[in-house]
Amino acid sequence: MEPFSTHRGLVALLDRANVDTDAIIPKQFLKSIKRTGFGLSLFFDWRYLPEGDPDPEFSLNYPRYQGASVLVTRNNFGCGSSREHAVWAVMQYGFRAIIAPRQEIGGQQIPGFADIFKNNCVKNGLVTVELEAPEVDEIFAMVERNKGLEATVDLDEQRVVLHLPEEMAFHFDIDPVVKKHLRHGLDEIALTLEHADEITVFEQKHDPQMIGG
Amino acid sequence: MLAIFAPVNWWADSLINRRRSAVRLCIFFRSGLEKRAGGAYKSLSMAKTLFQKVWDAHVVRTLPDGTVILYIDRHLVHEVTSPQAFEGLRLSKRKVRRPELTFSTLDHNVPTDDPFNIKDPISRAQVEALINNCRDNGIKLFDYETGHQGIVHAIGPEMGLTLPGLTVVCGDSHTSTHGAFGSLGFGIGTSEVEHVMATQTLRQTKSKTFKVEFTGRLQPGCTSKDMVLKLIGLIGTAGGTGYVMEYCGEAIRALSMEARMTICNMSIEGGARAGMIAPDDVTFEYIASGDRPYAPRGKALDKAIAYWKTLPTEDGAEFDRTITINTSEVSPQVTWGTSPGMVVDVGGVVPDPDKVPGYSRRDVEQALEYMDLKPGTKMTDIRPDTIFLGSCTNARIEDLRKVAKLIKGRRKADTLRVMVVPGSQQIRRQAEAEGIDQVFKDFGAEWRHAGCSMCLGMNPDQLKPGERCASTSNRNFEGRQGKGGRTHLVSPEMAAACAVEGHFVDIRTWDGLKALSA
Numbered sequence: 001m002e003p004f005s006t007h008r009g010l011v012a013l014l015d016r017a018n019v020d021t022d023a024i025i026p027k028q029f030l031k032s033i034k035r036t037g038f039g040l041s042l043f044f045d046w047r048y049l050p051e052g053d054p055d056p057e058f059s060l061n062y063p064r065y066q067g068a069s070v071l072v073t074r075n076n077f078g079c080g081s082s083r084e085h086a087v088w089a090v091m092q093y094g095f096r097a098i099i100a101p102r103q104e105i106g107g108q109q110i111p112g113f114a115d116i117f118k119n120n121c122v123k124n125g126l127v128t129v130e131l132e133a134p135e136v137d138e139i140f141a142m143v144e145r146n147k148g149l150e151a152t153v154d155l156d157e158q159r160v161v162l163h164l165p166e167e168m169a170f171h172f173d174i175d176p177v178v179k180k181h182l183r184h185g186l187d188e189i190a191l192t193l194e195h196a197d198e199i200t201v202f203e204q205k206h207d208p209q210m211i212g213g
Numbered sequence: 214m215l216a217i218f219a220p221v222n223w224w225a226d227s228l229i230n231r232r233r234s235a236v237r238l239c240i241f242f243r244s245g246l247e248k249r250a251g252g253a254y255k256s257l258s259m260a261k262t263l264f265q266k267v268w269d270a271h272v273v274r275t276l277p278d279g280t281v282i283l284y285i286d287r288h289l290v291h292e293v294t295s296p297q298a299f300e301g302l303r304l305s306k307r308k309v310r311r312p313e314l315t316f317s318t319l320d321h322n323v324p325t326d327d328p329f330n331i332k333d334p335i336s337r338a339q340v341e342a343l344i345n346n347c348r349d350n351g352i353k354l355f356d357y358e359t360g361h362q363g364i365v366h367a368i369g370p371e372m373g374l375t376l377p378g379l380t381v382v383c384g385d386s387h388t389s390t391h392g393a394f395g396s397l398g399f400g401i402g403t404s405e406v407e408h409v410m411a412t413q414t415l416r417q418t419k420s421k422t423f424k425v426e427f428t429g430r431l432q433p434g435c436t437s438k439d440m441v442l443k444l445i446g447l448i449g450t451a452g453g454t455g456y457v458m459e460y461c462g463e464a465i466r467a468l469s470m471e472a473r474m475t476i477c478n479m480s481i482e483g484g485a486r487a488g489m490i491a492p493d494d495v496t497f498e499y500i501a502s503g504d505r506p507y508a509p510r511g512k513a514l515d516k517a518i519a520y521w522k523t524l525p526t527e528d529g530a531e532f533d534r535t536i537t538i539n540t541s542e543v544s545p546q547v548t549w550g551t552s553p554g555m556v557v558d559v560g561g562v563v564p565d566p567d568k569v570p571g572y573s574r575r576d577v578e579q580a581l582e583y584m585d586l587k588p589g590t591k592m593t594d595i596r597p598d599t600i601f602l603g604s605c606t607n608a609r610i611e612d613l614r615k616v617a618k619l620i621k622g623r624r625k626a627d628t629l630r631v632m633v634v635p636g637s638q639q640i641r642r643q644a645e646a647e648g649i650d651q652v653f654k655d656f657g658a659e660w661r662h663a664g665c666s667m668c669l670g671m672n673p674d675q676l677k678p679g680e681r682c683a684s685t686s687n688r689n690f691e692g693r694q695g696k697g698g699r700t701h702l703v704s705p706e707m708a709a710a711c712a713v714e715g716h717f718v719d720i721r722t723w724d725g726l727k728a729l730s731a
């Protein structure tokens with residue numbers, strides 16, 4: 001996995017909440033036994049017209065967002081199935097980071113990202129940035145007003161910077177374990193295998209039938 | 214709690230590797246507070262939840278940064294989320310550490326009209342990849358020839374693989390199903406599938422706990438599906454994010470194992486990776502009965518039950534969040550939108566876009582446009598053209614039996630098509646032995662082979678654009694059952710009544726309901 005420290009790129013907007021993993025990568029593309037080739041199918045049902053041409057109404061098809069690598073969207077992104085293909089598709093399309101708000105709607109506290117998706121992102125080096133809802137609203141407004149606007153996602157400093165004539169910066173919180181993982185692009189399996197002896201010792205006293213004693 | 218009781222500077226300055234002692238200190242303060250409020254100090258501070266007990270029994274090592282290496286007792290594998298994990302193992306020259314704790318089946322791609330004949334070459338290649346990977350790695354595969362093929366979350370319990378107190382994972386979000394036994398079951402991504410294969414562990418941080426108490430009893434015709442849909446309607450599809458749910462209360466105790474599995478299955482639709490129910494006599498009876506080749510028997514079972522009885526949450530154990538639902542007020546539920554939280558009582562109407570908790574006006578307008586529904590439409594005026602009785606949520610023998618009782622001697626409405634897809638080969642055989650298949654055929658339904666089928670349409674079973682389905686599955690996302698397809702999630706009983714009448718009906722007042730108690 002490629003380490004992530006800081007990334008600057010064009011920002012694209014996807015103005016939808018509760019984007020589920022079926023929408024991110026529909027089921028017909030899960031039949032592949034490879035880890036690659038998913039970028040073209042990202043958001044397939046929204047992105048393409050029935051005849052197969054790109055739908056000009058879908059935001060990621062706007063000329064101004066071509067080449068974008070920072071995706072800004074709405075709350076609860078990545079809900080639904082555990083398919084890691086969703087993360088592969090987002091990354092293989094070209095995104096390195098996703099920004100979404102934690103939001104209160106009608107008394108419900110809704111996080112920016114769903115649990116399994118967020119976890120899968122960490123394993124692949126895709127950075128998920130959760131900001132306050134008004135901050136994301138502000139980013140939406142700035143990107144809409146300023147064609148070609150770029151942002152920097154700085155993991156070390158834990159901030160997102162919008163490269164306007166007068167820069168705007170937003171601080172974000174991140175679990176230190178996740179930060180370390182992303183920062184160094186760690187191979188988790190290799191790290192865990194350093195504890196192989198302890199796993200063996202555990203197995204000697206642990207009964208995987210859980211019948212006690 | 215931390216901000217209140219721990220000195221702020223001390224807390225901020227504390228190193229990550231001191232986190233555990235800090236947490237302990239916090240508990241001490243908290244317990245002290247409870248003591249002053251008249252509680253019993255010792256029982257409050259020591260009382261453990263079911264989740265805590267299962268978690269503690271599986272901690273191999275707590276790392277300095279707080280991450281836990283958690284041991285995994287059962288790794289269930291299906292064809293969709295595993296090929297890249299096996300490939301990763303091959304590339305890094307690693308092996309499956311405990312193939313005897315790894316079990317696999319074929320479910321997502323399987324055609325349910327003719328499971329031996331996968332026409333789609335890409336689907337076939339994925340199925341063949343799993344067959345080869347299991348052979349090369351010494352992993353047990355429940356394929357067609359074994360007679361035990363089926364949806365992975367149907368076969369785990371029925372084979373006796375799922376037991377109380379275990380950790381169960383699978384590259385599938387509905388692994389939460391297995392929590393119905395008091396195991397900790399949760400879905401993982403493919404990278405984690407590879408991690409479990411290589412190490413038989415996962416690196417985890419502990420979830421918060423969410424107590425969901427269902428008081429009272431269900432009304433006749435209402436089901437555990439209605440309970441969980443009601444819950445999701447109340448807390449939203451992200452309400453459980455970061456939590457492990459524990460379902461408890463009188464109404465949960467009164468449920469069968471199969472009904473409990475339906476609730477735990479849909480924990481993920483409420484955002485929680487896992488949902489658990491404390492094991493009790495209903496659990497032990499389920500495990501002890503039937504042909505479950507992997508369940509303990511004889512003295513081993515007695516010993517197991519003695520241990521399993523120690524697992525339930527103790528009095529006074531604390532949860533991070535709690536909700537109480539009066540089950541006697543839960544009506545039959547029907548979803549109207551494209552998210553499981555977009556749900557309403559069957560007696561209700563498609564809501565006003567400004568009045569849906571957890572969704573913005575635009576979220577609702579997008580959903581209604583996709584669903585081709587208008588605010589104010591009575592749910593009972595909605596006329597599906599497809600009924601899907603299947604999926605890991607509701608395709609167990611009990612579901613099939615109940616629906617068969619409701620429809621026996623009747624004929625489906627002419628306007629719709631009915632598909633019945635048993636969760637496993639074993640369920641299908643059992644149904645056929647009981648003559649249930651004939652009831653469905655006489656009704657005008659298609660009697661299919663086991664698989665995920667139209668729950669996600671990764672196989673030929675799909676809705677066509679614009680088709681509207683009353684589905685016993687778990688997700689009503691856009692395109693989930695087929696591009697342009699429109700899904701209404703309901704219980705099997707509600708699907709049955711709808712199949713007879715051609716539109717949704719309130720099963721509580723439907724004249725066919727009396728057949729259930731006959």
